[in-house]
Amino acid sequence: MNAESQSIQRIYLVLLLLHTLAASFIWGINTLFLLDAGLSNAGAFAANAFFTAGQVLFEVPTGVVADIRGRRVSYLLGTLTLTIATLLYLWMWRLHAPLWAWALASMLLGLGFTFFSGAVEAWLVDALTATGFTGHLDAVFAKGQVVEGVAMLTGSVAGGFIAQATNLGVPYLVRAGILVITFVTALILMRDTGFERKRGRPIAQMKQVLRGALDYGLRNRPARWVMLAAPFAGGVTIFGFYAAQPYLLQLYAKPKAYGIAGLAAAVFAAAQIAGGLLVNYLARMFRRRTTVLLTSTVLSVVVLALLAVLQSFWMAIALLVFWSLIFAASTPVRQAYLNGLIESDQRATVLSFDSLLASTGGVLFQPPLGRVADVWGYPASYGCSAVIQALAIPFLWLSRREQPKSDAMTSD
Numbered sequence: 001m002n003a004e005s006q007s008i009q010r011i012y013l014v015l016l017l018l019h020t021l022a023a024s025f026i027w028g029i030n031t032l033f034l035l036d037a038g039l040s041n042a043g044a045f046a047a048n049a050f051f052t053a054g055q056v057l058f059e060v061p062t063g064v065v066a067d068i069r070g071r072r073v074s075y076l077l078g079t080l081t082l083t084i085a086t087l088l089y090l091w092m093w094r095l096h097a098p099l100w101a102w103a104l105a106s107m108l109l110g111l112g113f114t115f116f117s118g119a120v121e122a123w124l125v126d127a128l129t130a131t132g133f134t135g136h137l138d139a140v141f142a143k144g145q146v147v148e149g150v151a152m153l154t155g156s157v158a159g160g161f162i163a164q165a166t167n168l169g170v171p172y173l174v175r176a177g178i179l180v181i182t183f184v185t186a187l188i189l190m191r192d193t194g195f196e197r198k199r200g201r202p203i204a205q206m207k208q209v210l211r212g213a214l215d216y217g218l219r220n221r222p223a224r225w226v227m228l229a230a231p232f233a234g235g236v237t238i239f240g241f242y243a244a245q246p247y248l249l250q251l252y253a254k255p256k257a258y259g260i261a262g263l264a265a266a267v268f269a270a271a272q273i274a275g276g277l278l279v280n281y282l283a284r285m286f287r288r289r290t291t292v293l294l295t296s297t298v299l300s301v302v303v304l305a306l307l308a309v310l311q312s313f314w315m316a317i318a319l320l321v322f323w324s325l326i327f328a329a330s331t332p333v334r335q336a337y338l339n340g341l342i343e344s345d346q347r348a349t350v351l352s353f354d355s356l357l358a359s360t361g362g363v364l365f366q367p368p369l370g371r372v373a374d375v376w377g378y379p380a381s382y383g384c385s386a387v388i389q390a391l392a393i394p395f396l397w398l399s400r401r402e403q404p405k406s407d408a409m410t411s412d
Helices: 003-024 030-036 041-068 071-095 099-114 119-130 137-165 170-189 202-216 221-228 230-252 258-285 289-309 313-339 344-376 378-390 393-401
Strands: none
Touching (some): 030 071, 119 313, 119 344, 137 170, 221 393
């Protein structure tokens, strides 16, 4: 690998580290934070649903911004928006704001994250291509997965214990501070290598990029099917992650042990590190990426069903470790598979549209699953999650049947 490609990878990993560290400070306590602000389970997951609704609303427009004005601009806008939204969350917690206020703030938070989704991935792939990278994208994404896992492990555990030692608002202040550092770092290090800013009328440019995104997205048969599986997997994943916090506290029988809630997020982080390290082994075990995606989805359904049946603290921890390990190991494979189906000019927009579909699942499924948790308990909500996750399997099978070139584990 040449020096330029190595430098691009290092910058990518630094940006992932800072962004994930900032975000993860509240991941272990976010549901508890919303409940402490006076919301019910249904209200808390409705607020989360508005967050994902914001992602649905803004994913494609912000993807177009990244494809027209540059990935760096998109990243900086995302960092700034997240900082403002985080401070707004803290202010509303102190006021015990009504649900409609949380809805608006959550949509702003969703806007912030949409500036990242697609843009960073597109920046990396374009820059590596421009600098003559000849390696495998799976391995690069796997390194990113490990770095994100380390950052998430550090931030989520620290956030949980900081909240336990002080209050639930302090981790949000820490997050805002790290986001400021992230902004300055990206301003200095990030350059749009391999990307040429488009000139002309913005509306015409947007139409052109969106048309290309449709051609290489929903009109591209193998990409279409894997993207249509995203709402079922995405909606279940975000609910399962945030529901784990109060569910583990319930099983632990100590509702103020916020450190345990932080450990719930740390479980996902540790598994993410291990999952990233497993990618090279998956390449030796499986010939096709869709085989990995189908196997991981089936195993996820089984784990969610077991969470509904085996109601023990330590058993829940073990199952959550396995579930998050499955997710972490398959994510870089899915990224490489989808990126191999997309042209550079539409990459950020198509990837953002993929995120949009996953977020749509969060909008559709989080409020009813939260209501199930209120009425019948968390085990029942995990049982329903297993059924929803299973709906992704036929779409992945249809994508496999197309036999695209990027399905081969040795092809990038």
